[in-house]
Amino acid sequence: MTQPTIAFIAEEVGVSVTTVSKVLNGHADVAAATRERVEDSLRRHQYQRRTARRAAGHIDLVFHELDSVWAMEILRGVSAVAGPDGTPVMVSHLDGQHRPDRARIDRLLTRRPLGIIMVLCAVADAQHRQLARRGIPLVIVDNDSATSARVPTVGANNWNGGLLATRHLIELGHRRIAVVTGPRDVLCSQARLAGYRFAHESSDLLVDPALVRYGDFTAEAGLTHGLRLLDRADRPTAVFAGSDMQAMGVLRAAERLGLSVPRDLSVIGYDDLPMAAWTGPALTTVNQPLREMAGAATRMLLDLARGIPVPADRIDFVTGLVVRETTGPPA
Amino acid sequence: MTQPTIAFIAEEVGVSVTTVSKVLNGHADVAAATRERVEDSLRRHQYQRRTARRAAGHIDLVFHELDSVWAMEILRGVSAVAGPDGTPVMVSHLDGQHRPDRARIDRLLTRRPLGIIMVLCAVADAQHRQLARRGIPLVIVDNDSATSARVPTVGANNWNGGLLATRHLIELGHRRIAVVTGPRDVLCSQARLAGYRFAHESSDLLVDPALVRYGDFTAEAGLTHGLRLLDRADRPTAVFAGSDMQAMGVLRAAERLGLSVPRDLSVIGYDDLPMAAWTGPALTTVNQPLREMAGAATRMLLDLARGIPVPADRIDFVTGLVVRETTGPPA
Numbered sequence: 024m025t026q027p028t029i030a031f032i033a034e035e036v037g038v039s040v041t042t043v044s045k046v047l048n049g050h051a052d053v054a055a056a057t058r059e060r061v062e063d064s065l066r067r068h069q070y071q072r073r074t075a076r077r078a079a080g081h082i083d084l085v086f087h088e089l090d091s092v093w094a095m096e097i098l099r100g101v102s103a104v105a106g107p108d109g110t111p112v113m114v115s116h117l118d119g120q121h122r123p124d125r126a127r128i129d130r131l132l133t134r135r136p137l138g139i140i141m142v143l144c145a146v147a148d149a150q151h152r153q154l155a156r157r158g159i160p161l162v163i164v165d166n167d168s169a170t171s172a173r174v175p176t177v178g179a180n181n182w183n184g185g186l187l188a189t190r191h192l193i194e195l196g197h198r199r200i201a202v203v204t205g206p207r208d209v210l211c212s213q214a215r216l217a218g219y220r221f222a223h224e225s226s227d228l229l230v231d232p233a234l235v236r237y238g239d240f241t242a243e244a245g246l247t248h249g250l251r252l253l254d255r256a257d258r259p260t261a262v263f264a265g266s267d268m269q270a271m272g273v274l275r276a277a278e279r280l281g282l283s284v285p286r287d288l289s290v291i292g293y294d295d296l297p298m299a300a301w302t303g304p305a306l307t308t309v310n311q312p313l314r315e316m317a318g319a320a321t322r323m324l325l326d327l328a329r330g331i332p333v334p335a336d337r338i339d340f341v342t343g344l345v346v347r348e349t350t351g352p353p354a
Numbered sequence: 355m356t357q358p359t360i361a362f363i364a365e366e367v368g369v370s371v372t373t374v375s376k377v378l379n380g381h382a383d384v385a386a387a388t389r390e391r392v393e394d395s396l397r398r399h400q401y402q403r404r405t406a407r408r409a410a411g412h413i414d415l416v417f418h419e420l421d422s423v424w425a426m427e428i429l430r431g432v433s434a435v436a437g438p439d440g441t442p443v444m445v446s447h448l449d450g451q452h453r454p455d456r457a458r459i460d461r462l463l464t465r466r467p468l469g470i471i472m473v474l475c476a477v478a479d480a481q482h483r484q485l486a487r488r489g490i491p492l493v494i495v496d497n498d499s500a501t502s503a504r505v506p507t508v509g510a511n512n513w514n515g516g517l518l519a520t521r522h523l524i525e526l527g528h529r530r531i532a533v534v535t536g537p538r539d540v541l542c543s544q545a546r547l548a549g550y551r552f553a554h555e556s557s558d559l560l561v562d563p564a565l566v567r568y569g570d571f572t573a574e575a576g577l578t579h580g581l582r583l584l585d586r587a588d589r590p591t592a593v594f595a596g597s598d599m600q601a602m603g604v605l606r607a608a609e610r611l612g613l614s615v616p617r618d619l620s621v622i623g624y625d626d627l628p629m630a631a632w633t634g635p636a637l638t639t640v641n642q643p644l645r646e647m648a649g650a651a652t653r654m655l656l657d658l659a660r661g662i663p664v665p666a667d668r669i670d671f672v673t674g675l676v677v678r679e680t681t682g683p684p685a
Contacts, residue, residue, distance in 0.1 A: 071583065081444065081465075089426065089429060089430045089433055092423040092426060092629075094426060095420065095423060095425060095426040095429075098420060099420050099428075102420055102445070102446070102447060106447075106449075109461070111444050111465055112431070112444065112445055112446065113412065113442050113443065113444045113445075114429065114444075114445045115437065115442065115443065115520075116435070116437070118431060118437075130440070134412075134442055138553075163611075166635065171496055224612065232585055242629070242631075242632045249625075268629075268632075271629065271632040271633075272632065275632060275634060278634055278635075298423075298573070298599075298602065298629060300573075301573045301599075301602040301603065301605075301606060302602075302633060302634065303605055303606065303609055303633065303634050304609075305606075
């Protein structure tokens with residue numbers, strides 16, 4: 024297997040070496056049709072940029088959104104591995120989108136990163152091939168959609184987290200347990216909800232569909248859903264709030280309605296953010312080792328960039344229950 | 355005034371053009387003595403890299419530490435201006451140091467940034483000249499030491515914030531008011547403390563030295579100092595907590611000692627982080643417009659990098675009081 028040179032590709036397509044190089048580096052000033060033909064030829068010849076050229080450079084860390092302390096925990100984890108390695112970290116976000124568009128991928132390529140870490144977002148298959156051809160490895164942290172086998176991913180076991188949280192409430196004696204999970208179209212929300220359902224099933228309890236809500240992981244969503252759930256005659260005695268921020272919103276809703284936590288209502292969060300230990304009362308939650316996850320993703324990426332094979336395509340960190348003061352037996 | 359060429363500098367010092375270029379770009383492989391001589395010559399001839407060459411590139415955003423949601427607010431503010439401008443942002447931190455060492459500045463230079471934003475840290479005068487010679491502008495956000503006139507700085511009026519917070523408590527009727535400010539050697543801590551003192555003076559109240567504490571802006575510090583301050587017979591009826599995280603710690607201390615907020619104790623934070631509205635009870639605090647401050651610093655930097663003069667060397671954002679639920683009249 025010999026690797027085709029850029030000159031070979033240029034000759035085959037009938038363009039200059041500069042044009043091929045521009046396409047490889049994601050410059051915008053190549054006509055769409057020409058670019059298509061160059062990409063075609065690169066694909067056909069399985070062009071792979073030599074990894075040696077990629078051993079230097081920065082890590083491009085792409086968030087779907089820069090919100091809350093969640094993103095900061097990821098950044099700290101990446102930084103803790105990249106810093107001592109001497110690899111700079113470039114941070115950007117997709118304005119809340121979970122899929123980058125072509126222009127954004129092109130901009131990423133222009134920066135010639137050593138590798139890319141995407142957080143709560145992922146690329147389309149064609150974009151992934153575009154990166155692979157340039158020898159730019161990609162690692163995803165906590166992706167929101169079914170994992171393609173070829174993209175290394177670091178996540179946490181969300182189904183297990185939902186199960187742990189709900190089982191804790193059932194064991195305390197709760198029978199009417201509400202859930203406010205994340206957005207409907209985000210995989211981790213669905214996995215946590217599935218864990219909640221399985222905990223009910225395995226204890227022969229029915230789930231009341233009126234108690235299942237979809238939020239967006241913000242405190243505001245916790246407050247809104249909390250007020251609706253708790254302001255009814257057959258109100259739940261416990262809420263699995265799907266995220267620590269949503270849990271803070273539910274706690275505020277309880278306070279507004281004069282409910283005391285955990286006497287009148289148990290609340291459990293998800294994430295175990297640094298502030299979870301400091302809310303009043305301190306939040307019972309599910310620990311996602313965000314920093315460790317981000318650190319593992321970074322080590323994986325640095326290995327891939329240096330041509331070292333990684334042991335697994337997907338690493339799932341184990342979630343654990345952290346019992347503090349917001350959960351107790353029902354009144 | 356003609357600008358000396360690199361070749362001119364090289365000839366004067368008696369080294370190659372490559373060596374001068376290496377010194378300019380911060381490469382480590384130049385002998386210390388040689389480097390010194392090159393730097394000398396650059397300084398003598400007031401060598402300034404042409405700004406045109408610096409119009410492209412990334413922003414290097416340097417934190418003293420990546421802690422808490424405070425840093426995330428700054429990153430969001432920088433990103434909100436740099437993103438639409440198409441300028442990438444590289445993020446690093448100084449492991450809690452407020453002064454970068456030479457090796458770190460050299461690494462920064464190797465990356466050839468368009469400009470540098472330093473948050474809660476600053477460079478020595480010699481390092482600033484090193485940057486200026488390379489035409490790399492520097493802007494500081496909320497610097498921790500007296501501002502040198504030549505370094506553009508964006509801050510918030512900390513003295514005013516300390517005054518507002520303390521005056522609010524005095525107006526509510528409090529007479530024994532404790533303060534837990536930040537570290538002793540950080541200017542903003544001292545400015546907030548000075549505002550606290552001035553509020554007392556202007557109301558003809560004496561400050562009890564036993565009620566003045568220095569923390570480190572963490573919730574842990576708030577808890578430790580809170581327990582000590584509140585577990586005494588002549589305990590204060592109000593605490594100005596210096597930061598929202600410290601306020602969360604003080605709230606936990608009050609809870610542990612069975613004190614109800616705001617009935618038995620008023621607590622006021624500083625920063626107005628997103629979560630401040632969601633603590634139970636919701637935190638009264640001083641608003642620092644962190645995102646706007648970071649945005650202004652970024653605009654300043656981009657202007658400087660493009661040779662556009664900036665209107666002021668120091669911009670101070672006005673701090674404002676946000677009254678929520680943790681403050682009230684003393685019992």
